[in-house]
Amino acid sequence: MFLRKIISAGLILASGQVWAEWELGGLSGLENRYFLQDAAYSGQERMQVSLFIEPELYTEWNDGIDSLVVKPFVRLDQQDSERTHGDIRELVWLHVGDNWESRVGVSKVFWGQTESLHLVDIINQTDAVESLDGEDKLGQPMVNLRVFGDWGTVSGFLLPYFRERTFAGTDGRLRPPLPIDADAALYESDDEQQHLDYALRWQNSIGDWEVGVSYFDGTTREPELLFLAQNSESVTPYYAQVEQFGLDVLKVQGAWLLKLETIHRRGQSEDFTALVAGFERTSVGVFDTSHDLGVLMEYQFDERTDNFFANGQNDLMLGLRWVFNDLDGTEVLAGYVQDLDELATYSGFVEASSRMSDQWRWKLDAYFLSSDDETDTYFYLRRDDHIQLTLEYFF
Amino acid sequence: MGKYCASWSACLILLALMTGNLVRADDAQTEGLRIAQERKARDRGWDNSVAEMTMILRNAQGQEATRDMRVNTLEVRDDGDKALTIFDSPKDVSGTAFLSFSHASEPDEQWIYLPALKRVKRIASRNKSGPFMGSEFAFEDMTSFEVEKFSYRFIRDDQFNGDDVYVIEQVPQDEFSGYSRQLVWIDKAHYRVRKAEFFDRKGAALKILEFEDYELYIGKYWRPKTSYMFNLQTNKSTKLVTHSLEFKVGLDESDFDKNSLRRAR
Numbered sequence: 001m002f003l004r005k006i007i008s009a010g011l012i013l014a015s016g017q018v019w020a021e022w023e024l025g026g027l028s029g030l031e032n033r034y035f036l037q038d039a040a041y042s043g044q045e046r047m048q049v050s051l052f053i054e055p056e057l058y059t060e061w062n063d064g065i066d067s068l069v070v071k072p073f074v075r076l077d078q079q080d081s082e083r084t085h086g087d088i089r090e091l092v093w094l095h096v097g098d099n100w101e102s103r104v105g106v107s108k109v110f111w112g113q114t115e116s117l118h119l120v121d122i123i124n125q126t127d128a129v130e131s132l133d134g135e136d137k138l139g140q141p142m143v144n145l146r147v148f149g150d151w152g153t154v155s156g157f158l159l160p161y162f163r164e165r166t167f168a169g170t171d172g173r174l175r176p177p178l179p180i181d182a183d184a185a186l187y188e189s190d191d192e193q194q195h196l197d198y199a200l201r202w203q204n205s206i207g208d209w210e211v212g213v214s215y216f217d218g219t220t221r222e223p224e225l226l227f228l229a230q231n232s233e234s235v236t237p238y239y240a241q242v243e244q245f246g247l248d249v250l251k252v253q254g255a256w257l258l259k260l261e262t263i264h265r266r267g268q269s270e271d272f273t274a275l276v277a278g279f280e281r282t283s284v285g286v287f288d289t290s291h292d293l294g295v296l297m298e299y300q301f302d303e304r305t306d307n308f309f310a311n312g313q314n315d316l317m318l319g320l321r322w323v324f325n326d327l328d329g330t331e332v333l334a335g336y337v338q339d340l341d342e343l344a345t346y347s348g349f350v351e352a353s354s355r356m357s358d359q360w361r362w363k364l365d366a367y368f369l370s371s372d373d374e375t376d377t378y379f380y381l382r383r384d385d386h387i388q389l390t391l392e393y394f395f
Numbered sequence: 396m397g398k399y400c401a402s403w404s405a406c407l408i409l410l411a412l413m414t415g416n417l418v419r420a421d422d423a424q425t426e427g428l429r430i431a432q433e434r435k436a437r438d439r440g441w442d443n444s445v446a447e448m449t450m451i452l453r454n455a456q457g458q459e460a461t462r463d464m465r466v467n468t469l470e471v472r473d474d475g476d477k478a479l480t481i482f483d484s485p486k487d488v489s490g491t492a493f494l495s496f497s498h499a500s501e502p503d504e505q506w507i508y509l510p511a512l513k514r515v516k517r518i519a520s521r522n523k524s525g526p527f528m529g530s531e532f533a534f535e536d537m538t539s540f541e542v543e544k545f546s547y548r549f550i551r552d553d554q555f556n557g558d559d560v561y562v563i564e565q566v567p568q569d570e571f572s573g574y575s576r577q578l579v580w581i582d583k584a585h586y587r588v589r590k591a592e593f594f595d596r597k598g599a600a601l602k603i604l605e606f607e608d609y610e611l612y613i614g615k616y617w618r619p620k621t622s623y624m625f626n627l628q629t630n631k632s633t634k635l636v637t638h639s640l641e642f643k644v645g646l647d648e649s650d651f652d653k654n655s656l657r658r659a660r
Contacts (some may be wrong), residue, residue, distance in 0.1 A: 025489065058660065094658070101654065110514040135512065148654050205504070205653065210517050252502075254571075255521045284525030285573070290629075292525055325529040327452055327460040329488070358461075358485045394486030 026055035026071075029392040033173075040383040041177055043170050050077040054089065055395075067094045071139075075130070082169030082182065083129040088139045100147045106139035109157075111201060111214060113250040113259045116298045116317040116337065117276045120246035120261045122216050123199060125163035132174060132367050133349070138163040152204025159197040162219045165237065176308070176380040180225060181234035187219065188240045188267075195219050195241070210250040217243050224269055225308050242267035256281045259298070272303035276312065280321070294321035296335070308377050311347075314340045330354040344372035345379075363390040420548075427547030427563045434586040435542050441616050443469045443646040447638045450530050455630040460485070462528055468539075469651050474499050476539035477651040481659045482528070492659035494651065495520075497538035500568070505534075508656045515653050524573025531602060531624040531633040533573055544568055550578065555590060559583040574601070585609075587617045595628075602626050613642050 033048040052075040060067035071090035077083035092105035109123040123140055130136035141161040147154050167180035189195040197218020204211055223237035244265045251258040260277040278298030286293040296319035300312025319335035332352040339345035347370065353363040365388040371378035450462040463483040468476055475497030482491045490510035497503045505518040523535035545565035553562050565577045575598050580590040587609055595601040606619035622635040649655065 025486075096658065099649070101658070108513050110512055113517075146654065148652065153654060203653075205506075205517075250517050252517060252519055255519050257517065257519050280519075282519055282522055282525075284522045290526050290529075292522070325526045327454055327458060327529065329485070329529060355485060355487060361487050392487070394489070 020059045020061060023058045024055065025058070025395060026053070027392060027394050028053035028055075029390050031388060031390040033386050033388045035173055035383075036385040036387070037383040039173065040380075041175075044173050045079050045171070048077065048079045048173065050075055050083065052076070056090075065096050068092070069094070077172075080129070080169050080172030082167060082179075083172055085129065085166060087127065089137075090139055099149055100145065102146075103142065103144040106141050107144065108137055108139060109142075109144070111203075111212060111246070111248065112261050113210065113212075113248045114261045114276045114278065114298055115259075115280065115296055115319065116278075116335065117261070117300055117312050119263045119274050119276055120212065120214060120248045122214075122221055122244055122246070123157060123159070125165055125221050127166050129166040129168055129172070131365075138166070152202055155201045155203070157197075157199040157201075159199065159218060160194070162193040162195060162197070162239070164193070164239075165221070165223060167237075173384045173386070174381055176225075176235060176377075178227075178233060178235050180237055182237065184234065185223065185237045185239060186226065187238075189219065208252040210248075212246070212248040214246040214248075215244070216246070220244075220265070220268060222307075222309050240268045255283065270304060274300075274302040274304075274310070274312070276300045278317070282321075290325045292321075292323040292325060294323075295319070296321065300337075306375070311377055312337075316340060324354075328355040339371075339376075342371065342373050342376065344370065345376050346370055347378060359394050361392045361394070363392060364388070365390070423549040424547060426549035427565075428542075430549065430561050430563055430581055430586070431542050431545070431547050431565070434581060434588070435540065437586050438540075438616060439470075441470055441613075442643045443467070444640060444642045445644050445646070446640045449636045449638065450528065450532075451634040451636070452530050453632045453634075460529075462488075462530070467646055467650065469646055469648070471496075475503065475541050477648075478537075478539075479651055479656065479659060488528075490660055492656050494653070494656045495534075495538065496651075497541070499541040499543040502569075503534075503538060506653060506656055508659065510660075513657075515656060521571045523569070523571060530635075531626045531631055532635065535567075535572060535574075536604070536624070545577075553580070555580050555582065558589070560589060585617055587619075600627050612640060616642065 029052050031050050035046045038046065054071065054073045057070040058067065069090045069092050072086065073089045074086040075084060088106050090107055092103050092107040095102045110121055112118050112120040124137035125140065126134045127136040127138045128134065140159060140163060143158040145156050164182050164185050167182045168175040170179050195218060199214065199216040201212060201214040218241065219239050220242040223239050226236045226238050228236050242265050244263055246263045248261045257280045259279065262273065262275040264273045265271065276298055278296065280294050280296045282292055282294040284292050298317045300315040300317065302310045302313045304310040315337050317335055317337045319333065322332040324330035334350045336348045337346060348368040350366045353361055355361050368385045369378045369381045371382055373379055446466045448464055448466060452460045461484065465481045465483065467479045470476055477496050480493040482488045492508040495503055495505045503520040503523065505520045507516050507518055509516065524533050527534050527537050545567055548564040550562040550564055553560050560580045560582050563579050563581065565579055567574055573596065575594050575596050578592040579588055581587065582589055589606055591604040592600060593602040602624055604622060604624045606622050608620035609617045610620060611617055618637065618640055620637050623632065625632045
């Protein structure tokens with residue numbers, strides 16, 4: 001395709017004996033994390049260097065009606081053997097019909113509208129060792145059928161294999177006092193990782209509205225943490241069987257985007273409802289420049305009181321998205337999340353990036369976490385403020 | 396009346412002059428509208444198109460950056476067109492795709508697809524005066540020309556590069572446009588836009604757009620090979636070069652929805 005490296009990999013397709021062309025692209029990077037304080041737990045270091053690569057191979061046949069994407073991922077981490085890991089992000093065959101499409105294989109799906117939390121998004125497991133923002137996901141094996149028309153898109157999923165969430169090991173930062181032993185996971189279902197999950201979603205654009213309704217039945221992506229024995233040296237993740245109902249809505253209101261996501265989940269130790277709602281308002285050409293400035297505000301609510309991963313119980317996120325519109329595509333996103341119940345519990349982040357050349361980009365991320373409340377997740381991570389500089393190479 | 400005119404005959408002369416001016420202003424609007432309608436009429440029926448383009452961005456210091464993209468467009472009768480733009484370079488935005496439904500009188504609808512997150516995001520289209528991909532083209536400059544988007548006034552006959560042209564003034568009907576008005580040079584032979592001058596909300600000259608190397612496609616539709624936008628206030632410029640353009644390639648509505656946006660590559 002246009003201006004892309006085209007590699008004739010010499011694959012002979014059974015169908016037409018044609019030489020399929022493979023396109024190669026991808027991303028690799030060198031990341032350097034520096035923690036601002038001495039570690040809270042023994043075995044942890046202040047400096048953490050790592051390398052990653054995520055190549056992507058693509059081919060299509062039948063005039064693009066069928067295509068295949070292969071996208072492996074590997075990270076090598078200097079300190080944490082749990083963060084040194086590999087994954088198949090995608091290995092998926094896409095077939096496109098007139099008003100339907102199917103995806104079979106390992107793939108990634110995103111559901112939702114809000115920025116500070118992704119409550120509705122449940123298909124893919126979080127690759128939690130990758131980043132604190134939870135936006136990196138593990139590849140999910142699936143059979144997915146999408147059917148679309150004027151009434152929107154209905155998407156059905158069969159998910160035959162469960163992916164366990166990744167967690168920092170003993171030598172890694174950003175963990176509770178005892179590391180979470182990802183491999184020792186316990187399941188409610190006797191089928192464990194072989195449990196067949198399914199999900200259904202309808203999404204449509206109706207004038208100024210974007211509306212999504214979703215249902216999931218299967219193994220929860222967000223484990224509960226068990227402390228099995230007094231002298232145990234790790235914490236055990238427990239994956240219950242859940243049902244989750246989700247609703248996500250966006251309304252365009254002039255320069256404002258109003259966003260809402262809410263879920264109700266049944267089957268874990270307590271049934272609960274969670275919600276995140278807010279707005280993003282963008283001004284263009286601020287201060288007589290060509291810069292765009294977006295202001296974000298989102299309120300987070302969660303009925304759960306003692307879940308390690310449910311931090312947005314009664315919290316308010318304030319954010320700024322600053323897009324320079326310069327040659328280098330410079331962008332800065334900064335946010336601050338305040339717990340409204342415990343004033344000493346808050347977190348902040350800055351994500352900045354800019355292009356150095358057509359293929360190189362630098363990225364600077366910083367995270368700050370604070371809490372005085374010994375039962376709060378951020379109390380365990382209170383000494384893990386860090387700055388992360390990444391050099392990314394796109395090929 | 397007597398208070399302003401010395402005599403009845405003077406009053407009649409004054410009245411005649413005033414209405415004469417009114418009639419002439421009215422004529423200028425009618426003529427402006429006629430030219431705009433003819434411009435649109437001559438560009439109907441192309442159905443759909445696929446183009447490969449490069450944007451060359453240049454800042455005031457003379458540094459340059461390029462953006463490669465493919466643009467699929469669907470003509471929509473009696474409304475604005477639909478367009479799907481897929482970016483190929485720079486590499487970090489490769490695979491990012493932008494879907495827009497422009498409308499004649501309603502606000503446009505726009506979505507962007509971010510491949511790394513597999514996320515389709517709705518965009519607030521009111522920010523139409525913002526730059527498209529960091530270029531000197533605003534989002535509103537990239538949408539299709541629709542007669543209903545402006546009010547018109549014929550200014551003068553003129554010449555542009557030796558060709559006879561009409562110069563007309565267009566005033567955007569949308570209060571959220573970044574422009575107070577535009578002056579447009581349209582040639583009399585083919586009703587092609589040859590040049591446009593944009594004025595900001597304060598009325599100051601902002602940008603000049605020139606179209607070069609018009610080519611005729613399928614015997615009927617003129618398209619410029621190069622569009623050159625120069626910002627008079629910042630000295631930044633953007634050159635948009637079309638490498639290839641094909642019409643009537645069989646695209647339909649289903650190639651311009653969020654599912655096709657997600658599949659775009």
